[in-house]
Amino acid sequence: MTTKNTLRAVALAAAACAMYTGMAGSAMAQSSVTIYGIIDTGVVYTTNANAAGNSVFKMPSLTGTFPSRIGFRGTEDLGGGLQAMFVLENGFAPDTGALGQGGRLFGRQSYVGLKGGWGQLMLGRQINMTYISQLKTDVMGPNIFAIGSIDSYLPNARSDNAIGYLGSFSGFTVGATYSFGRDASSAGGPAATNCPGEVAGNSKACRQVTGLLGYDGQGWGVTSSYDILYGNTGASGGLTSSDNSDQRVTLNGYYMIGDVKIGGGVVDRRTRAATTNTDSDLYYLGLSYPLTTALVLDAQVSRLDVKNSANDVTLSVARLTYNLSKRTALYTSVGYIKNGGTSAVAIDAGGTVGAGKNQFGVMSGIRHTF
Secondary structure, three states, X not given: OOHHXXXXXXXXXXXXXXXXXXXXXXXXXXXXXXXXXXEEEEEEEEOOOOOOOOOEEEOOXXXXXXXXXXXXXXXXXXXXXXEEEEEEEEEEOOOOOOEOHHHOOOOOEEEEEEEEOOEEEEEEEEEOHHHHHOOOOOOOOOOOOOHHHXXXXXXXXXXXXXXXXXXXXXXEEEEEEEEOOOEOOOOXXXXXXXXXXOEOOEOOOOOEEEEEEEEEOXXXXXEEEEEEEEOOOOOOOOOOOOOOEEXXXXXXXXXXXXXXXXXXXXXXXXXXXXXXXXXXXEEEEEEEEEOOOOEEEEEEEEEEEEOOOOOOEEEEEEEEEEEOOOOEEEEEEEEEEEXXXXXXXXXXXXXXXXXXXXXXXXXXXXXXXX
């Protein structure tokens, strides 16, 4: 090959390489994947942890201020304002390293979908509208002492086999999910109902529908949600037939006074089970007050009113959080729960208490996000 031909070949190769690099760079710029997570644990002490009234020290498995997790979130720009997206989120117990949500690999979320100016459409296991409806109003969130201790479904409101939609327009938020079978897990725990659904010849078996309508103004907001789950053979909670149902309707609101948030709401629950029907209202009112830029005080009172029963429950909680940085925080939570009648609601999520006994709890821990 002559020198002239050699130079020409090198030039063509360089041009091809530059073109390929530009195309690859463009393709990579159109998509992204983010790895994120939370590790949150500490030590908790509770009184009256059994019928004998004994106390216990332990490291909790379920939550501290937030449940521990690791997740993968990705998007791809498809052009014209349209994006493909996915979320894979794993929950785990930091005290033992065990998988959460009944041993699922991606038990917190596992969905793929599309999003644009019209909102987002999701397919797979996902948080539903009951979960979303309280995100801005429940100041304690999934804290170890919180309304999730009274109704464990609330911080675990997810649906398997679900089609979901969520959109925001001029301050209004609308959303809905439809599940062909809410929960395929029978492993126990707050997220398991053993109701997989998708049964030929029975379109109601384990079906679940949730919906949401909300509005956020300047420093305030209100949200309402509807949630109904149908049962089937083998399902927990007495929902052993598709004629049985568990329904929750929520009304939630918040108001900002400077940096102080006041949030509250009510959850009306009606269960139509095989042997018993129950009606209850769960009220909560809380306040989040930043004492300094690093120190935040949260407090909340909640009460479960069980209709035609003495088994009412009242829970009072306070939490102090000191942010060492944007990613690391130390905290202490203190709570007291009063069990009426023969109620046995433990103050700590996943904990135990003697029937009819009141319980005091305190937890100190550390949370790191990445």
